[in-house]
Amino acid sequence: MTGDVRLPDAVGLDGRTALVTGGGNGMGLATALLLADAGCDVSIVDVDAAAAEAAAEQVRSRGRRAAAITADMSTTEAPARAVAETVDALGELSVAVNFAGGTAGVMKPFLDITPEEWQRPLALNLTSTLLSCQAQALSMIRGGRGGTIVTVGSSSGITAAPNLAGYGAANAAVIHLTKTMALELAPYDIRVNCLVPGTHWSAGTRHRATSPDSPPGTREFFQTAERVTPLGHLGEPAETAGVALFLASELSRYMTGHHVVSDGGILHTTARPAFGAPRTPDAVTAALGAVKEENDE
Numbered sequence: 299m300t301g302d303v304r305l306p307d308a309v310g311l312d313g314r315t316a317l318v319t320g321g322g323n324g325m326g327l328a329t330a331l332l333l334a335d336a337g338c339d340v341s342i343v344d345v346d347a348a349a350a351e352a353a354a355e356q357v358r359s360r361g362r363r364a365a366a367i368t369a370d371m372s373t374t375e376a377p378a379r380a381v382a383e384t385v386d387a388l389g390e391l392s393v394a395v396n397f398a399g400g401t402a403g404v405m406k407p408f409l410d411i412t413p414e415e416w417q418r419p420l421a422l423n424l425t426s427t428l429l430s431c432q433a434q435a436l437s438m439i440r441g442g443r444g445g446t447i448v449t450v451g452s453s454s455g456i457t458a459a460p461n462l463a464g465y466g467a468a469n470a471a472v473i474h475l476t477k478t479m480a481l482e483l484a485p486y487d488i489r490v491n492c493l494v495p496g497t498h499w500s501a502g503t504r505h506r507a508t509s510p511d512s513p514p515g516t517r518e519f520f521q522t523a524e525r526v527t528p529l530g531h532l533g534e535p536a537e538t539a540g541v542a543l544f545l546a547s548e549l550s551r552y553m554t555g556h557h558v559v560s561d562g563g564i565l566h567t568t569a570r571p572a573f574g575a576p577r578t579p580d581a582v583t584a585a586l587g588a589v590k591e592e593n594d595e
């Protein structure tokens with residue numbers, strides 16, 4: 299490639315088919331709309347059928363074709379079905395961005411985590427990434443034009459994640475899995491890179507920051523995180539969607555197997571707060587209670 303390139307050619311997405319999981323809201327939605335603006339037809343995959351359809355309608359209003367697919371990406375059947383339905387509607391994939399993920403509602407000290415609670419964030423964040431990337435890569439190989447896959451991690455997968463052990467471990471593993479997939483898919487001209495967001499505002503984080511039902515310390519977590527973020531605020535979805543577009547596009551043509559952090563700079567500080575209030579694990583209370591009972595006998 300010479301230095302004389304026009305921006306639309308450098309982005310290189312015109313007429314391509316893109317799939318965005320978790321595309322009904324937040325960073326996934328913002329990315330899906332940028333992909334449409336860049337010329338992609340976009341398949342929105344989301345567990346929330348109404349959100350998927352509303353997002354697809356926004357893609358169509360930008361002059362591109364869209365599909366809305368309802369799927370729970372934490373199940374093992376959903377990733378392959380989402381790709382198959384996308385291919386039927388819009389053709390083989392060139393781009394996939396995997397935003398479906400989250401804490402799966404498990405926020406507690408690791409000493410209190412049951413085997414079932416350990417599996418939930420792994421299924422939603424790690425296994426779903428593996429199964430999604432398998433199906434997405436095979437579609438790109440069938441299409442014969444190569445492609446780009448963006449996985450999504452979390453800053454909780456880079457630094458310690460108190461009260462989010464499973465979510466943090468799953469997202470750390472997503473970064474590692476990205477490297478392996480990148481090497482195994484390079485011969486097919488498929489690049490794989492990982493977007494790593496820091497804390498962002500979404501319907502979910504706004505709810506947690508304000509709900510009286512949130513675990514103790516949650517509101518303080520968001521207040522502190524906002525105060526200590528070097529750029530002065532928590533992320534808005536649109537602020538990070540551009541990084542996803544960069545990784546999905548030909549602008550990052552020579553990058554594969556890497557992760558890019560979009561966090562307002564907070565990972566460079568020593569002030570990142572632990573999620574939730576420091577609390578004594580129930581397991582420790584029980585263990586110390588047992589010791590006391592033994593001593594009293």
Ligand SMILES: NC(=O)c1ccc[n+]([C@@H]2O[C@H](COP(=O)([O-])OP(=O)(O)OC[C@H]3O[C@@H](n4cnc5c(N)ncnc54)[C@H](O)[C@@H]3O)[C@@H](O)[C@H]2O)c1
Nearest residue numbers: 320322323324325344345370371398399400452497498500
């Ligand atoms: N918001 C943050 O602070 C933050 C920080 C780091 C990483 N992340 C990660 O970024 C991704 C997107 O986060 P966001 O805040 O933009 O989310 P969001 O809550 O705004 O949107 C997530 C979308 O994914 C969908 N979704 C949830 N579970 C799903 C499932 N099992 N199958 C299919 N769709 C599902 C939801 O319905 C929703 O439309 C998630 O993987 C999250 O873990 C978020």
